[in-house]
Amino acid sequence: METKVFSKEEIADAAALIKAGEVVAFPTETVYGLGADATDPTAAEKVFQAKHRPADNPLIVTVADPAMVAKFATITPAAKQLMAAFWPGPLTIILPIIPGKLSMIVTGGLQTAAFRMPANALTRELITLAGRPIVGPSANLSGKPSGTRPAHVLHDFDGAIAGVLDDGPTQVGVESTVIDMTANPPAILRPGEITAAQLEPIIGPVQTDQHKVGANETPKAPGMKYKHYAPNAQVVIVDHPADWPLALQWAVKQSAPYGVLATDELLTQVPAAVPTYSLGEDLTSATHNLFAGLRWFDLHPTVKLILAEAFSPTGLGAAYMNRLNKSAGNTHFDRDTQ
Ligand code: TXA
Ligand code: MG
Numbered sequence: 001m002e003t004k005v006f007s008k009e010e011i012a013d014a015a016a017l018i019k020a021g022e023v024v025a026f027p028t029e030t031v032y033g034l035g036a037d038a039t040d041p042t043a044a045e046k047v048f049q050a051k052h053r054p055a056d057n058p059l060i061v062t063v064a065d066p067a068m069v070a071k072f073a074t075i076t077p078a079a080k081q082l083m084a085a086f087w088p089g090p091l092t093i094i095l096p097i098i099p100g101k102l103s104m105i106v107t108g109g110l111q112t113a114a115f116r117m118p119a120n121a122l123t124r125e126l127i128t129l130a131g132r133p134i135v136g137p138s139a140n141l142s143g144k145p146s147g148t149r150p151a152h153v154l155h156d157f158d159g160a161i162a163g164v165l166d167d168g169p170t171q172v173g174v175e176s177t178v179i180d181m182t183a184n185p186p187a188i189l190r191p192g193e194i195t196a197a198q199l200e201p202i203i204g205p206v207q208t209d210q211h212k213v214g215a216n217e218t219p220k221a222p223g224m225k226y227k228h229y230a231p232n233a234q235v236v237i238v239d240h241p242a243d244w245p246l247a248l249q250w251a252v253k254q255s256a257p258y259g260v261l262a263t264d265e266l267l268t269q270v271p272a273a274v275p276t277y278s279l280g281e282d283l284t285s286a287t288h289n290l291f292a293g294l295r296w297f298d299l300h301p302t303v304k305l306i307l308a309e310a311f312s313p314t315g316l317g318a319a320y321m322n323r324l325n326k327s328a329g330n331t332h333f334d335r336d337t338q
Contacts, residue, residue: 004163014165015129025139025153027167028118030090030175031146032153033136041103044135050160053142058108060116062136064127069115072101078203079181085202090176091194092116112182122167145229145291173288174319191318228326231294233303235328239310247333256304261293275300283311287320
């Protein structure tokens with residue numbers, strides 16, 4: 001299959017492919033998604049196949065407006081308040097479904113489904129033109145960093161999906177905050193740009209303890225039990241800025257060549273011959289660049305070890321560190337035991 005890259009002007013062609021049951025990748029403010037008709041189980045099944053995604057990991061239903069949600073799920077009063085406050089935007093809301101309205105393939109057999117109205121106007125137009133919600137898992141092969149640029153989507157899916165709607169790089173860089181409104185109190189299953197501190201004034205206390213979602217328990221967000229965001233090289237997180245000189249000395253002594261993923265100021269400490277990828281200057285740019293950086297090292301296969309910069313895990317830092325920890329399998333540089 002030839003994968004077509006659609007410009008903004010060609011959006012009607014992309015929508016026609018969605019209507020015809022094909023898979024078209026679409027931009028959002030967070031990461032690119034793999035779109036297909038959410039009301040067509042055969043189309044949704046193609047998304048699982050393209051991603052090599054386990055069948056028990058449900059898909060997000062991406063909508064153009066809250067009215068689209070009402071056809072498939074019960075919008076509780078608190079959920080309505082969240083939609084009013086944060087939609088369109090990077091907040092995915094889990095709601096109880098109206099039985100029989102969504103395919104088991106989309107919901108993974110759950111009685112709930114995740115809904116998201118992205119800030120990207122082009123994608124909302126795509127959904128409106130298609131006249132139906134689209135499934136929207138991140139556009140990456142299962143286990144790999146999510147795609148934040150059309151080139152990432154093509155790297156993973158060229159020849160395997162019908163098209164990509166090109167709107168340049170995404171803005172936030174990590175996926176939406178997922179909040180489970182069927183839990184009491186509501187639970188943040190995945191941290192994102194919208195933080196607990198922003199949600200709580202509207203809906204009261206929320207649970208944020210992701211440790212409850214262990215590999216051996218029934219996971220709250222099925223996707224969280226799987227290996228995620230891992231590049232081919234081993235990522236080692238350097239937590240404290242003061243540890244960088246030691247961490248760099250340690251990395252030189254390892255048998256495998258290393259690279260560094262960090263902000264510009266830290267990169268000034270790194271010898272010129274070492275492959276580096278800049279996270280920019282602060283937490284916002286680091287979050288924007290994180291997945292692109294992890295993917296860049298996969299294109300430089302001589303690097304077997306990546307030293308990566310940590311940020312304080314609060315606010316947007318909670319989302320950044322959640323993804324970085326997963327990509328590293330929670331491996332941190334330890335100045336005492338190295
Ligand atoms: O920013 C985003 O949310 C992107 C863009 C493309 O919209 N999409 C995205 O989708 O990250 P995905 O499928 O890669 O991640 C959705 C997460 C998964 O961890 C999945 O297990 C969880 O949400 N999820 C989906 N439906 C659920 C449900 N009914 N209950 C609990 N977790 C659910
Ligand atoms: Mg994903």
